[in-house]
Amino acid sequence: MDRVKELSVTTIEDGRGELSVFESMKSVPFEIKRVYYIKGMQAGISRGFHAHRKLSQMLICIQGSCRVLTDDAFTKKEVTLSSNSKGLLIKNMVWREMHDFSQDCILMVLASELYDSEDYICDYNCFLNEASPASLTMSL
Template identity: 55%
Template sequence: MSLVEWIQLPNLGDHRGALVVAEADKNIPFEIKRLYYIFGAQPDLPRGFHAHKELQQVAFCIQGNCKMLMDNGIKKEEVLLNQSNKGLKIPPMVWHEMHDFSQDCILLVLANEHYDEFDYIRNYEDFKMRGTK
């Protein structure tokens, strides 16, 4: 079974340009309580390196591109995010790392909960131990 699950948002644009809509509990599979975006990332400085105990997220590269490594402790998959209306689901208990950011990359992330430091697992060995219980 693949770790990678995509969410395709409809492009409702016309000859004037693109219009992509994300709706909570419709094409986004949860209520959106937080969003954040990463821009100006250095191509050679990876980010992420954590998992969440409960948090659900969907990541969209709305400009440029980057790669994301998804790891459930058993299997690893790397994907390229490069379509503004194609989001990568990041479920709980999946270690993720972002890297190889293009200079113009803007990565938008939608989350189902507010920020909670206690939900983070920032040590890979701790993550792997939790997954084997």
């Protein structure tokens, strides 16, 4: 699946601790327009359950762990994020679900676009329809 990719995060360690670096168009392959994080998840709660028409994201678990399921309508991929030295790049038109948040999980998200409710596809069947080869060809 070329629309989802694990990336290394530049992390510098010395006697004072760790410094992780995120640079637009370098370590993050898009211009960062929005940053947010998810924390304090209750046991058994999942998040996501949507795709984006235009927006790309990079997910980094800066503390704890969570499981991310991605689906580009052709291939499903599951990744466990448990290190702040790895990020998960999720391009547009990929369904995403986040599960199994550890109690201490902090999931940071770098986004390529500002928030736009029209960019979200929250119904899986609508996503499959929009992501089908015929739909993608017609929209070109």
